[in-house]
Amino acid sequence: MSERSTFRLNGREVVYEGDPLARLLDVLREAQGLTGTKEGCGEGECGSCSVLLEGAVVCSCLVPVLQVDGREVLTIEGLASDGAHGALGEVLVREGGVQCGACTPGVVVTLRALLERDPAPSRAAVREALAGNLCRCTGYEGILRAVAALVGGEESA
Amino acid sequence: MTRAFRPTDLAEALRLLADVDLGARPIAGCTDLLVSKTAVGWSPAAVVDLLRLEELRGVRREGERIDVGAAVTFAELRADPLVRQHLPILAEAAATVGAWQVQNRATLGGNLANASPAGDSLPVLAALGAELQLATADGERRVAYDDFHLAYRRTALLPGELIVRVRLPVPAPDAVGAFKKVGTRAASAISKVVVAFAARAGGGVLREVRLAAGSVAPTPLRLRAAERVLEGSAPDATAADAASSAARGAVQPIDDVRSTAAYREWVLGRVVRRMVLEVGEARTRAGTAAG
Amino acid sequence: MREPYTMRGPPVPFLLASPMTPLPESDTPAPLGNATAPASGSVGARPTRPDGAGKVDGSAVYVDDLAVEGAWHGATLRSERPRARFTLDTSALTDREVVCLTAADVPGTNRIALIADDWPVLADGEARHVGEALALVAAPTRAEARAAVAELRVAYEDLPAEVDLDDALAGSARELAACAVEHGDVVSGLAQAAHVLEATYETAHQEHAYIEPQGMIAVPHDDGSVEVIGSLQCPYYVHHALVALLGCEAEGVRVRQAVTGGGFGGKEDYPDMIAAHAVLLAARAGRPVKVIYDRREDMLATTRRHPSRVRHKTGVDADGKLLAVEIEVLLDGGAYTTLSPVVLSRAVLHAAGPYACPNVRIRGRVLATNTATNGAFRGFGAPQSQFAAERQMDRVAREVGVDPLTIRERNAYRPGDVTPTGQVLGASTSAHACLAEAERRTGFRERWKALEGERAAARDDGRPRGGIGLSLCWHGVGFTGNGERRMDSPVAVRLAPGGRLVVLAASTDIGQGTQTVLAQIAAEAAGVPFEAVALAPADTAVVPDSGPTVASRTVMVVGGILARAAAELARRVREHAPGESFAAAADAWLAERGELEVVERYADDGTVFDEATYRGDAYAVHGWGADVVEVSVDPDTLVTRAERATLVCDVGKAIHPLLCAGQVEGGSLQAFGWGHLEAARLRDGRLEQDSFSTYTIPTSLDAPAMETVLLEHPGGSGPLGAKGVGEIPMDGGAPALLAAIENAVGISAARIPATPEVLFEARERGASDE
């Protein structure tokens, strides 16, 4: 017997048939070929697998596919193809928010969720929002610089 | 292969869970379940998704109680106006669970049922005198939080039973409270020690004191000896020191991957002491301002 | 010479032609894209990194993202015991659609060729650490491969294990490496001293915790050759190890780097092992095999930073001027030698810190333990030995009664000073400039004194206590001693139509921005725009062996050679068609004379080092840095928050200031994590913190606000005097952080990470001035 989950993925409807406890992460990467979402830990700790589920940022390694049935999922691929991506992506690169890039898709997803809620977040708000996205390369400073540059706000601790 | 059920009403969910042959397990935010699943290859015969049950959602006021659905997430809890106004230490605790991604998924009911001694909401539920509304296909019952965690990772839940709602008394106007989590880092941290404190402080003395701690014993623990010390005392240095010693005397923490027994015991004493002193200082400040 | 490698093992059920999904831009150089820099002269500007766009939109292809037609997945059976004889029962897998390999299936000597050939590809009868590979399985899916591993049965017969330095010292004390430096007469120096201080400092294991776990794909080709694609730092290390393993010709192995999600040294040595495993499985399976570690496996099996124990005996005069230092450096090497001799050598050569002293004796040893092999990690031993040196300096300051800045000003190296190996330091020696800049930016001296006063007067009111700490460090750039001369490091520049240049070097971009800075260097040297330069992929079939991407050598050493090659190529092109634009001259050359490729190599820079006596020029040049860290410590919990850090770093010449700052910021946060957060304890030879839940690297809320100040004191052979910046940020962070904690709460911890538990114990033991 195989179980079916139907959901909207980056704006189009997809059907997954198979183990309903399959991790959304694996469904995205393997069944859907969307490898922008990364696996850094598989335990909800690193955030490199972040996606938007009904607009909320979640770790796709901790979402069984059965729970996205009837729901809307946005991955980095979906986000990167819309109009809001360009400026954020560009500023992240320009301000040193990207080094090895393993954390980056997750960071972008989280920042998009943050900017959706608060278009001009303070440095403190960005730090709090990013606490679930581990980055081992940048020391976070470049990411914070980038968001500050994007929203044009003053750097404030 | 596991079978998946996504009921939209509670009765249906309870019926599925009551079916012994089906062997179904409830799942909520999966922030505990999928971690262990990855580690050991969890594969139950069936799962019942709780996230679509209206009966488990929402925060509302019912008379002198705040009634929180078991499937309410920590992100919802920390942002909820009722919780922030009346139960600020619950909002504070919710804000310390994991990080944003986890808070968007992790539920209060999952924290309870998972029964980790480090569950951050649990000492708060103890301090606030929470009552749990549980249900099976056969009916409902209410259990005081204090009677819910029986032993290490064991709860009072019966087979097929769900936590439906968590009911918390609206604190009195003179209520005071404090929450402190000592974690492994500034965010996305599991508690080494977590403490919650609630009392009434009208007239300059502490009454109805409830003090509870996590990660210092096999279950979250009411620190009853310390509560007795504080009951009827002014929140001053003498009371703080006495409560601190009483708290330390009541726990048997362990050395583990996150901390040491010696540190845990010491820091518990320090935190309890500080909470009492800060209640005292806040009273003094308030008194000065009023006078 | 052994026979050329051919596929071994029984025929597989069905054989696919397994066409490779090509890596994007595999054989054609990547264009470097939209530069925001001035058209040329781009050294010192901030052109946009060419790999950025693919990383922010998720299209960059890392090893696990590669879909390889017909590939199977590899999984590894690992030892549960720190030391045991074992026998394997693989019968559960008979008649299954899997392949299973044990030590008996490994060709040749069953060793990974590195420095000493003692590292088995698969343990043979005796396991020497928890997590050591005992057997390999490949199966059609990852889940099946893991399930198959779980069905293998191992019978262990435990042997006495030595799991840490205490065990090793009390037991066999088997040395993996040893070295010593002797300068002047320590005995008479100590005899003249007004104060003599002795102390021992310890540092724990550190996990690299790159966010992309390790992984490798091996693809066997019909001609018997094998291709390996992976997450790696040093393609030619992997190439060397595989050629030795398979006993084949160099052409029989091709190694390509996929986009690599961080390394920090962790993908310098261990990829040899994973590549060996993948290649053996692929050969047996007759199809591509993908071996991707999950986080726990990566943490269990791959290398970590060497734990250290460093004893100092320091003699100073009444003013705190150094008269003699005697230092013993002890490193825990883990079960096998791998890179330990080089790590030790760097630890020893940096152990006295950036301070002039007439009489120095440093002895170093690496002892073997039954733990996973410790290997390369950013700083390569220098952070360990300088942690001790810096904390000892603070202790000396207290003893003499001066502040931490003054003691450093009295002792820090100046140009012309002589190091313990007898090296005369050059004009770019900038220790004093770093200190002065740090003081100017932070007002360290007055604030430190004020906070000392506040601490003495502090009431127990629960308010967080502030503290400020300072460190001064040096870091030798490039390989130690004669390493660069041995490397030779050919780097090529090739002319392409339209006046474009293609750089061919084996230096990998693992996030630090190698592609960008090498393109800048070539553009600058050739006098062409940044956009005209492209880098060839890090692929052993395409680029020459310009040496590994380690030791902060890429900009100074490889960059220096590259600059010469690019300049020479440009000179020839311009002379070919004087008066023409470069693009026109280039096209004229290509039309009239054919291809043009210029290869340059390491040029002797006159440094001389005697590896037997440890006398001479240990490094061509040094980078210098001063860190000031401000903390607040909760007196009720002893939890430390790093609030602010001012990071002054002399990089010689900042080729790309933004990327330099990125190295400083990221490296410093790793240092702070090592300093107080990343608890790593062994229990029965197993690292207890074996996941991202328990091994806690800093989050965004743990990171201090960082101000980076790049100083430019040009020196060495790098382009425009660039000295490299990859590692020095790892040196100073931890000691400055601990100094700040001491300033805040008076606890002087001699051990890192200084978690609240460590601080609590230190205070309980009375190692406190309160």
Ligand SMILES: Cc1cc2nc3c(=O)[nH]c(=O)nc-3n(C[C@H](O)[C@H](O)[C@H](O)COP(=O)(O)OP(=O)(O)OC[C@H]3O[C@@H](n4cnc5c(N)ncnc54)[C@H](O)[C@@H]3O)c2cc1C
């Ligand atoms: C990265 C990370 C960080 C974390 N940090 C913290 C932290 O800081 N503090 C903390 O306390 N926890 C933390 N956790 C643990 C976890 O998030 C919480 O325990 C969470 O509350 C579990 O809720 P859930 O909805 O995800 O439960 P699930 O994983 O869905 O379920 C857990 C258990 O509860 C049962 N269950 C769930 N709901 C009900 C119900 N209504 N009735 C009966 N049984 C039920 C399930 O059957 C299962 O046995 C963390 C987890 C992760 C992955």
Ligand code: FES
């Ligand atoms: S892979 Fe999901 S949080 Fe790390």
Ligand code: FES
């Ligand atoms: S850029 Fe490498 S982990 Fe963030």
